[in-house]
Amino acid sequence: MERALQKAFMNRSLRGSKYDPQIIINQPEKKEYFLNVLQNELDTCQEFFFSIAFVTQGGLNALKTHLADLDRQGVKGRLITSTYLNFNHPDVFTSLLAIPNLEVRISGKPGFHAKGYLFTQEDYQSFIIGSSNLTMNALKVNYEWNVRLTSYDHGEMIHQIRENMKNEWAEAEPLTPDWIMNYAQTYQPMLFTHEDLILKNDLSPYITPNKMQQAALKKLSELRVSGEKKGLIISATGTGKTYLGAFDVLQAKPKRMLFVVHREQILNSAMASFQKVMGGAASDYGVLSGNKKETEAKYLFATIQTISKEAHHERFAKDYFDYILVDEVHKAGAQSYLKLLNYFEPAFLLGMTATPERTDGYNIFGLFDYNIAYEIRLQEALEEDFLCPFHYFGVTDYETAQGVISETSELQALVTHERLHFLLEKIRYYGCSHNEPRGLVFCSRKEEAKTLAGLFLREGIPAAYLTGEHSVEERERVIAQLERGEINYIFTVDIFNEGIDIPKINQVILLRNTESSIIFIQQLGRGLRKDPSKEFVTIIDFIGNYKNNYMIPMSLSGDITRNKNNLRQKTFETNYISGVSSINFESIAKERIFQSIDRAKMDSMVELRRIYQEVKNRLNRTPYLFDFQEQGVLDPLVLANKFEHYHEFLTKIKETESELTKNEGQLLKFFGRELLPGYRQHELLLIHQMIHGKVNFTHEELVELFTGYDLAYDQATIDSVFATLSLSFYVGGQRKSYDGGAFLTQEGEILTITNGLRQALNNPYFVELLKDSLAVAFEKSKAYRTDMPLTRYKKYRRRDTIRLLNWKEQMVDQNIGGYTYKDGQFVVFVTLKKDEDFKGALMAYEDELLDAQTLHYFTKSPRTIHSPEVKILQNPIDWNIYVFAQKSNDEGTDFYYLGEVRPVIETIKQVEKPTKDGKKQSVVQMNLSFTEPIDHRLFQYLSSTED
Structure with a gap:
């Protein structure tokens, strides 16, 4: 604590700790937010007290899962707020009252404008005081200043804060249902609210293109000027595709x-949008x-079911229409669409879709001559504020005596009264905008949808269900009921994945296994269209014991590279989502x-072939490794680790363009396995x-x-680079597997390329593949520091670690085991959660992260206080000690680099x-203290023990 104060106010070069004072400023460009600090404090606290003037449902939502976890641990908190300026809407007080481990009181003090957050941690107090209220804008977007300080219980400042909070709490009025009812009756909203601004924009008589539409219109115009007759727009649901089409026709x-559309309801709303623009x-x-035949109109809006019939489309000449626009064009592989497109010959054909990828492999890109006029996916649409903000809650599903709900659960387990009440409790807790649900519930099967809708009705919650067996007229009737508020929920199975526009949906509930990223985003997208009736959409995803759970972070982040490390990171670090x-x-x-990520097989030939074909369809050529990297659809390392080189993969799927010699293959294999990262x-x-x-x-x-590139150029580094490229670093089976793959050899004082490489460079196809791998490696190198050999929180294999530390020769993993040391460098590898059959465990090692700064560690056995490595750790003055960790051996052979440590001598x-x-057998235990605390999210992931 003393060092933290010295670091903050006297000497910034001192070693940091969890006690350090901190200025907290939202920095969206760095994905750093006040919200993350607040969540981190909550996750580790034993009690909390908030004194906050302004609270919104959105701000509260960002903390609800953390509060739910605290409730499960028996941790409670208090919040004191106010009615100052009538900022707090009555709905937020109702939401506050639904949180079981939060006691709320209302201050009557005039001008109550406090923003303070106090946390009781295990052995200290932490508090944050500044400008941020509990609103999503304050937590993530606004330019706010907050200061985090820490104190022991006997500190003067914490004493003053506690006394003030105690007095304010005693004078404040408890929040009750009666208080909320009285407040709602006299509540007068602030003059300008978020909803007012949306209404003002919607009522404007003029429609102008937004930023996305302007860029797309420019590209579409350029396509026509260059003589192209087709164009494809890829745009997330709710980003204004229909208006864009109207602007381009204009x-x-x-x-x-x-x-052309596939449903009559869309047809009518599309025509209204065109009239508004044009x-x-x-x-x-x-x-x-089917009902109207207004074929003389200048602008004709047709359903595919009608226009695709020969009797209808042949009443028009092939070139009758100058411009044809096909909505939801990813359906164009169907025969009805193909008949239409094969017959008509417009001057320009525009296709629009949110998801051009098809599960049947049909090439939509080829259908539009590979002319992608514009593409905007979920993340970019949120950044540009085209979509309604959402709060996604990944919550646990119900657990029966037979286990957690899974894809194999029988229907009777899905519709028990116990599960119903469990679902209702979660749905009410996570709520929705303004607490009046207009919900869409996606179920796993028809009978589940039907039965749950009936159970909701019995609970007094108006609900209906729709499946593929219902007629279009029945669907339209039920949708209208939801929009009018006559029912609160529609239960369904897949039929609303796409092509449905219900702007008032403010809650999407997922009661099914995630089958694909495409379907997940389609279902999420049902609620993302902006509407004056809502400020945000609540997504409640009930996560059972499903094998495809790994697709959830994949879908939410847009990271579909199939890299397991990336998916783990996207699960414990969710600050990648933009805006509020x-x-x-x-x-x-x-x-x-x-667990799903650990078990998932991400590199099956079926999956790899499918991804390859998707990228080939998009590019209209054979894709290469950098294409996968650039498109973000597959991490090239997945291919490098599964095959000897990319050419081997192409050979297996019969897509090769030329041949390689064995020597050329070895060069590419070595590069892919060792240098591609x-x-x-x-x-x-x-x-x-x-x-060159x-x-x-x-x-x-x-x-x-x-x-010239600001890289280290000391002799040890140069020797290490040569040892790598000459293969002299590698030993045993590793060296043998790369035989013939050396890039460099030495002749006297000169380093020269090997004869094998010299010959390979005469093959243009080899050179192309090598350049491709090199481009990927350079791109990946941007994620690593150039001023240090190791980058914190990146993952490395054992051999990578000692190579980057400039050791002359590889040690096989089995010989390294838990640690190795040499020439002032001590490298520690820890597996925190070991299986019973963990190969390296002669005994039950209990290595454990005690907190974000301390690792409780055991040496190998048998070791004593007099063993050589223990002597080093007792007096490590001239040693650098590096710690690498993985959560479990299910994570493979690579470890997170957590940083340097110093042994706490008195604990040895x-x-x-x-x-x-x-x-x-004797071992030596000790605490190792990190010179800088571990990132909180990574610490939580590595130290969590739930099964």
Whole structure:
């Protein structure tokens, strides 16, 4: 604590700790928010007290899963707020009252404008005082200043804060249902609210293109000027695709236009949008459907079911329409669409979709000549404020005597009264905007939807269900009931994944396994259209013991690279979502996702072939590794670790363009397995030079090259780079597997390329594949520091670690085990959650992260207080000690680099522990203190133990 105060106010170079004072400012460009600090404090506290003037439902939502986890642990808190300026809406008080472990009181003090957050931690107090209220804008978007300080119980400042809070609490009025009812009756909203601004925009008589539409219109115009006749718009649901189509028709000025949709309801709303943008006489607009045949109209809006019939489309000449626009064009692989598109010959054809990828492999991109006019996905749409903000809650599903709900659960387990009341409790807790649900519930099967809708009705909650067996008219009737507020919920199975527009939906509930990222986003998107009736959408995802749970972080983050490390990170670090939206997981639900990631087989040939075909369809050529990297659809490391090289994968799927010799394959194999991750740029720069004709390197030339890129150029680093590229670093089976794959050899004082590489560079196809791998490696290297050999929180294999620390020769993993040490470098590898059959465990090691700054650690056995490594740890003055950790051996062979540590000398102690054969051996235990605390989210992930 003393060092923290010295660091903050006297000497910033001192070692940091969890006690350090901190200025907290929202920095969206860095994905750093006050919200994350607040969540971190909550996650570790034993009690909390908030004194906050302004609270919104959105701000409260960002803390609800954390409060639910605290409730499960028996941790309670208090909040004191006010009615100052009538900012707090009556709905937020109702939401506050629904949180069981939060006691709320209302201050009557005039001008109550406090913003203070106090937390009782295990051995200290922490408090945050500043400008941030409990609103999503304050937590993530606004430019706010807050200061976090820590104190022991006997500190003067914490004493003053507690006394003030105690007095305010005693004078404040408890929040009760009667108080809320009285407040609601006299409540007068602030003059300008979020809803007022939306209404004002909606009532404006003028519609102008938004930023996305302006860029797309420019690209569409350029396509036509260049002579292209087709274009494809890929745009997230709710971003204004229909208006964009109208704007483009306005700028293209066709004599006749055809707009094709797959449902009549969409047809009518689309025509209304076009009229709003383009104006003109009502007689210019007509409908061609089962009910209407207004074929003389200048702008014709048709259902595919009608226009695709030969009797209808052949009444028009092939070139009758100058402009044809097809909505939801990802359906265009169906015969009805193909018949239409094969017949008509417009001057320009525009396709619009949120999801161009198809599960049947049909090439939508090819249908539009690979002309992607514009593309905007979920993350970008949120950043541009095109969509309604959402709060996603990943919550645990019901657990029966037979186990947690899963894809194999029988119907009777899904519709028990116990599960019903469990669901209702969660739904009420997480709530919705203004507490009046207009909910869409996606179920796993038809009978579940039907039965749950009936059970909701019996509970007094108006609900209905819809499946594929219901007629269009029945669907329209039930949707209208939801929009009018006559029912609160529609239970359904898949039929509303797409092509449905119910702007008033403010709650989406997922009671099913995530089958694909596409379907997940489609279902999420049902609530993302903006509407004056809501400020945000609540997404409640009941996460059972499903094998596909790994698709949840994949879908939410848009990271579909199939890299398990990325998915783990996207689960415990959810600050990637933009704007005032939030993603939160209850801790047990989070554990289920981690388990799914560990078990998932992300590199099956079926999946890899499907991804390959998708990218090929988009590019209209053979994709290469950098294409996968750039498109963000597959991490090239997945392919590098499964196949000897990319050419082997192409060979297996019969997509090769040329051949490689065995020697060329070995060079690519070595590069893919060792250099593709981009840990260090030195080797990459040398290979780049080799590709461009450089065959010899002097020491001076290496120094000049590395200094030119601000890289280390000391002799140890240069020797390590040569040992890597000459393969002399590698030993045993690893060395043998790379035989023939060396890039460099030495002749006297000169480093020169090997004969094998010299010959391979004569093959243009090999050079192309090597350049491709090099481009990926350079791109990946951007994630790593260049001023340090290791980057905190990145994952490394054991051999990567000692290579980057410039050791001359690889040690096989089995010989390293839990640690190795040499020449002033001590490298520790810890698996925190070991299986019973953990290969390296001769005894039950109990390595444990005690907190974000302390690792309780055991040496190998048998060791005593006099063992060489223990002597080093007792007096580590000239040693750097690096710690790497993985949560469990299910995570493979790589470890997070957590940073450097110093042993806490007084904790070093020799103990006896039982071995597997029932005997005892001596080991030495100690605490290792990190020089900088571990990132809180990573610490939580590594130290959590829920099963």
